[in-house]
Amino acid sequence: MNTEEQRQAADAEDSKRKLFYIIVAVTIIGAATLAWTNFFVPVSYEVFVEPPTLFTDSEASASMSIFGVSRSGSRVPWSRQRIACEVLEGVNLAVLKYNEDSTMLVIVPTGLPGEMAFRVRSSNWPFSMFVTLRIQTPLALLARRQVTMSES
Numbered sequence: 001m002n003t004e005e006q007r008q009a010a011d012a013e014d015s016k017r018k019l020f021y022i023i024v025a026v027t028i029i030g031a032a033t034l035a036w037t038n039f040f041v042p043v044s045y046e047v048f049v050e051p052p053t054l055f056t057d058s059e060a061s062a063s064m065s066i067f068g069v070s071r072s073g074s075r076v077p078w079s080r081q082r083i084a085c086e087v088l089e090g091v092n093l094a095v096l097k098y099n100e101d102s103t104m105l106v107i108v109p110t111g112l113p114g115e116m117a118f119r120v121r122s123s124n125w126p127f128s129m130f131v132t133l134r135i136q137t138p139l140a141l142l143a144r145r146q147v148t149m150s151e152s
């Protein structure tokens with residue numbers, strides 16, 4: 001009878017251990033699924049223009065790209081989208097150059113100040129996104145022009 005009780009106790013201990021492993025596995029799968037959907041699945045897309053302001057006399061350029069935004073509000077890694085851009089205002093203020101796979105647009109100013117407005121589209125997002133880019137003359141250059149104009 002003593003061996004029968006020991007076997008039942010061992011079976012009960014074995015079932016508790018199996019239940020524990022099942023609970024741990026389900027918890028890990030649930031946490032991984034939650035992390036995946038919160039940080040790696042885009043729920044919307046956002047246009048990023050860096051830098052948001054260009055200067056007329058500089059050699060610098062701005063880059064425009066579309067990234068997915070997760071539920072947590074952060075950029076989704078590896079979510080660059082193909083970009084299609086239409087200039088609504090300020091067509092003559094800059095030259096636009098797409099990279100090879102059309103995931104980034106490089107904006108090079110022509111030397112005229114003003115504000116450019118873009119309508120940006122992506123194949124994975126049904127709505128157009130609007131973004132502006134300011135091209136301005138640096139204050140130092142304006143001060144230099146005023147000094148030379150007052151001297152003449």
